[in-house]
Amino acid sequence: MHDNKPAIPEVFLSPYNPGDHEKNIYALWEKSGYFNPDNLPGDRAETFSIVMPPPNANGSLHAGHALFVTVQDIMIRYARMKGKKTLWLPGADHAGFETQVVYEKKLQKEGRSRFHMEPKELYAEIMNFTQENKTFMLNQLKELGASCDWSRLKFTLDDDVISLVHDTFAQLEKDNLLYRGARTVNWCPKHQTSLSNLEVKYQERKDPFYYFQYGPFVIGTARPETKFGDKYVVMHPDDERYAEYKHGDTFELEWINGPITATVIKDEAGNPEMGTGVMTITPWHSDVDFEIAKRHNLDFEQIIDWTGKLLPVAEEFAGMNITEARSKIVEKLDSKGLLVKIDNEYEHAVPCCYKCEREIEPQIKSQWFVKMKPLADTALTALDNHEFSFVTERDERVFRHWLTNIEDWNISRQIVWGISIPAKICTECDHGMVDLDNTIACCAICGGGVIADPDTFDTWFSSGQWPLATTGYPDSPDFTTYYPTSVMETGKDIIFFWVARMIMFGLYRTGKVPFEKVYLHGMVRDKKGLKMSKSKGNVIAPSEIQERFGTDALRMGLMVNNVPGTDMNLDPDKVNAYKKFANKLWNITRFVLDNTDDYNAEAEFTSEDQKYITEHLSAAIAEITDNMDRDRYDLAAERLYHFVWDHFASTVLEESKPLLAEAGSARQSRQKLLREYLVVSLKALHPFMPFVTETIWQELPKEMKDTELLMISNWPEL
């Protein structure tokens, strides 16, 4: 009876080759317009929206990007199939400091330097560089299958984004949540900018700790090079060893460059347990010392310049790099008989620039600061009131911990690549004034002349307002429809940088947390669990994996075993397993189509086949749906894999072979069953493996499909 088999689509005669189909399929989706929720068919009352973490437009996508695209695309495709009005709003990030650092490296290779360029010229060059990379980056998102609405694409330097950021800045001032002040900042001598506390990384180090005779006292320090200006000795008021010295006592002593006069300061900050219990202070180059000096109204003097060299106060050491000066100063003090001892076992954490790892030099500088405590409190209250939630409890604890101990935020950066700070600075008294309309001509305090603030905002200051900017706060229809968004999905490494700020700014401007739920993924590491880095040579480029195994296989490889909030390892062998899986699905389709061409839609299921539907197919779908709803995409993916391979292919299909060989009701029932299994499998797999499932869908006979595109078909309900 199979003598005259009609040909099945020819494409199934050779193995599934992702490269042959992915581009066409993506084009088909794009052309349909269904990435845009306004075009989705049917009555979709419930909305589902995600604002994409905008990738940096300064290079190619890495494995971490591939992961977030996969997770979010799964959420989006699932919601779309569930009949929700689904929006995934894409973006591109100018990524201020990050991009400027990348560009500076490029300049360096060309033998140039930003310090010899006009700011405007530099800005224009980086803009060009960014625009080129942006196009490249957006194409990579498409290759990963991202079903986002390109018509709503936002760039972090779009005019409306900038005006919102400026507006928030002004609003913060009105609400007394902003101040400009000379305070200790984290200064990177290489990059010539201040950094926020989050951008400082501490390195554990063992350094010599020196004890010097300082008049009648012995003081300890790891940084002798800062000691030129030290003319105050601080000790705890209750330290009995020094009871004979009174606050304000002065005394003469021989110091690095000759005799000086020092003053005794009694302050609670002195720690009797530490060293000798006596310290000298350097208010300009230490935050702790700054606070002590402020309390007692002491003098401030800069010792180290902005490039890390000693100033004239160091006399014979002036102009020397601090590391070079250190040993020479110790030598000199030793020759004067003032070196008491050296502790070589001293361990401490040294603050370093997170980008170049150079030591941060605390400096006093006038910067704009945001008062964080009030903003943080609103966020904590919102969390207490369950106005939003974290998918994992651990993230919630980490979040609380940080917000509870938050410090003010320096938002000024001395770089050109960013959003300018709309303010005027007095050239006489350094007073800063917010000036949105560029109308302030003289200082409000002293009447002196003003200049435009040359600084730009910390990128995260604007990124923190991203959900507002992308949805068109305050009055666009999108804002009304999609804010607050459904989920914020991003890397756990930026929970403070980004997530916390979005929550605080969202609450500040709208009274609402910008998302209902926070899903944080971990880092993508190599197959041994090591961090990917260029120097280790273990970087896995997504594009390379896609080429070898296909995008669907990469997506599955990234999802299976990927528990929310934990790091995951990407092993090419694992991805290969899912390439085989795609091919399995391909061949299942071939078998089903090959054996059901004379299928009868009216056929009744045998009781045995009916049992398969209820006990296996619907049970599997119920479990998968449940896992999807609990954000356990890893378990859903694994269940799907085993369902399709071990149950559908190995059991149902194998056992169908003899049934299909003979005409009759058993055969007809089986044909119907196989088609049902196939359609349901394709649907449930679609969020995970969109390309191969849609490719197959396009080849299926019309009567098998409820919609022309699998992308908008209905999630199976049985």
Next chain:
RNA sequence: GUCCGGUUAGCUCAGCUGGUAGAGCGCUACAUUGACAUUGUAGAGGUCACAGGUUCAAGUCCUGUACCGGACACCA
């Protein structure tokens, strides 16, 4: 220093509200050209870090120990 995790098969990791262990890859043997640039079947391999405790019963809850890791932090 403070706060979080982790320790389960050779490797990488799952194991939800407690009932004597699972996946992928890898490995061994056999079979098969089949819908399948393969697949199928079978198999080896784990005192679930250690020590106590709760319980009829503990990778699964509690306490402690030892390692490993992460985040945060102003230490002279």
